[in-house]
Amino acid sequence: MSSTEEKTYDVVVLGAGSTGENVADVVVRGGLSAVLVEEHLVGGECSYYACMPSKALLRGTEAIAEARAVKGAAAAVTGEQDVAATLERRDAITHGWDDAGQVSWVEGAGIDLVRGSARLDGERTVVVTRPDGGTARLTARHAVAVCTGSEAAVPPVEGLPDVQPWTPREATSAKEAPRRLLVVGGGYVGCEMSFAWHALGSQVTLLQRGERLLTGAEPQAGEAVLASLRDRGVDVRLGADVRAARREDDEVVLTTAEGELRGDEVLVAVGRRARTTDVGVDTVGLEPGRYLDVDDTLQVRGLPWMYGVGDVNGRRLLTHMGKYQARQAGAAIVARARGEEVAVEDWSPHTATADRAATPAVVFTDPQVASVGLTSAQARESGRPHRVVEYPIGSVAGATIFADGYEGTAIAVVDTEREVLLGLTFVGPAVAELLQAATIAVVGEVPIARLWHAVPAYPTVSEIWLRLLEAWRG
Template structure:
């Protein structure tokens, strides 16, 4: 048993990608840093979310693309090699071992304490180690909470006594369920419906609302729904689950009852209905905050409700943007801010600009790995109008893009550019279609850099690539 006390400049709770990046940056700033983790170093993204889900989806999308290329259809007409796909997924997540992450943290001289960390008053963290010991950590300057989120399950009759899938089980299952019911219409729901249908499951997707990917451009959800149905997914809108049960024990058939009285039977049920912060048992009550709440933070990721500025909340836990790449971005900003503040340096160092997380409110990029893919950044047309912007919406359906025809016969997709007419800049872009995820960075640069549309006219896309859609959007804008 380990019963010790240690003091560091910075204590980081949570060793996912966000916590690792905070620790890396504070250590690089010359601050002694320790990171606390109760599970695997590398976090949710590395083992149960982004990495394994994309490992499952990559062969699905590659096969779909190949089936659209003349000369390849017959070669990829058969089913996926399921054992090979699952084995590749296991390799991608290092078989749920974190030795590599341990080596990396050691290489940057960040100490690791394994166990459950809880705040115990200002700048104090008490860690209960796996062997029952206790390690008390004191932070001279900062405690950074990087504990992320967990799946939020709805309050449904019977759910507590029923074994269900969340995103963790959906990305780590070693077997293909014969019948899978997916509850939800967001990113996790559509991606997992795509993956498991292609791997052999009969998939029914239950969406409470009237469309998929709510909050995005409506055509994105419409095209994804069309793709799912063509793949054999039974997509049902306006479907609310009222109760769930399993017959004959935890491994028996699952029965789902809907608000209209209809019942479904499945082998597994995936609830992809939202996320909740992992703050219910990290000692928030010892510093006057409410357990289970999101930790609201300012643009430097410093928690606004805590005096003296010693507590930071970085990544999903602050509820600014729930995506790994945005959390890592926040971590880079927060690490630089902490170093500057401790050393009494100006936050605007003249090289990278002010250390404020502007990108998580103005230009958030995301790719949805479905067939077709969806990629977007910035504001939708509706969001821009609600914000009082005077805009022009420019659409293109890829029919006139030679690169799209080369990429896939019968390429179906749509692009939308939202232009702020008063500023003359692009403030939002959405692409839907096969293989369009790699277009997103060009759109992100255009939005973040506030490049005048008249200058974008001179950013000539290579022919024949899908990126020529930019030329078609510029032409439509100029009229």
């Protein structure tokens, strides 16, 4: 494409992360033409700076812990984790931050790709500033899908921007472990990176402003992760209010109510903000810097040609939920382009119902925290009649085989009127693998009476399902 060429597509997608890729793939499979516009790496945050590298950093520690928890196998663990090899494996999983493989997939899927910085320029129009300084003007016949995601938010703490803090990007791509790492924020990123870098040799101090970790999860989850971090030697400080930051030579100094803390790097993990500041939303009457307000088909309210998909709408800031939204939005775009009726009721092919009722999530700490649907607090706030059932996972036969001294908890939130599951949380080693069954039960609103017939194989950790049902029956 020359610097002055204009081109029209059925769908123009801003952002070629996993969300944008899936929107484009669905509409192309539906018979429409699509172009992806990306300024950085095709594949986005998850592939290079979030899910994939962070879990690669954590996996070695997890594997060693699993081996050490089994008498006999533990004797084979005679050394410490190879930090250089762990980082090398992380680099391989991110393909060395090279997106050639992702570009090849895009081309093979019949999707066009334009490199450059994209801005809306009024209705259905996107102007791209390319790396060579030229511009391209793209017009959408049917839809512009904004899939620009989110970025780390840096809180308004005096001096914090000046110390060049790590965000999750730097935390997952660092080439070596800092000797002392200060972590601000006790959510999933702060907890996961505290585990990861402590295991790789850093002295970690975790500062959480609130009085517990993982505040959006069941309290038992935060308590278990807190105990585990402290057992490993991570200095976790709850109720910590960071008031100022500065650099002295090669040190980062944080000022808190309790005094000063010094480290070599500081990771800020206190939340995200929408990447809508520089994408021209003001040209269509929207306020830059805010999450896009969308309906359940991911259509921006008041702009029937525009879709906000993934993190950019603030509904559920998780990679798998962005991909889910992309599939739903893509289906809605194709249906509308064909003049077909779009089903807007819950659980239709065109709506992101799971955003509200059945979002699965895993925190890859040790213990892991896997959850789906409503927590007990959310059920209470919603006013739904419910009952909470708990059972120790370590009591089932499969858990005693999986690890000596297995400790964990399963928590079920049950709708007492309909007798269906509203939510489940599992806390314990390797519980992420229990989550899909729980998600199916919540999405399918499987009656408790029918779940009695879903017999768990013996001896597996999945026997926890039977024990929860027995606890429910009393």
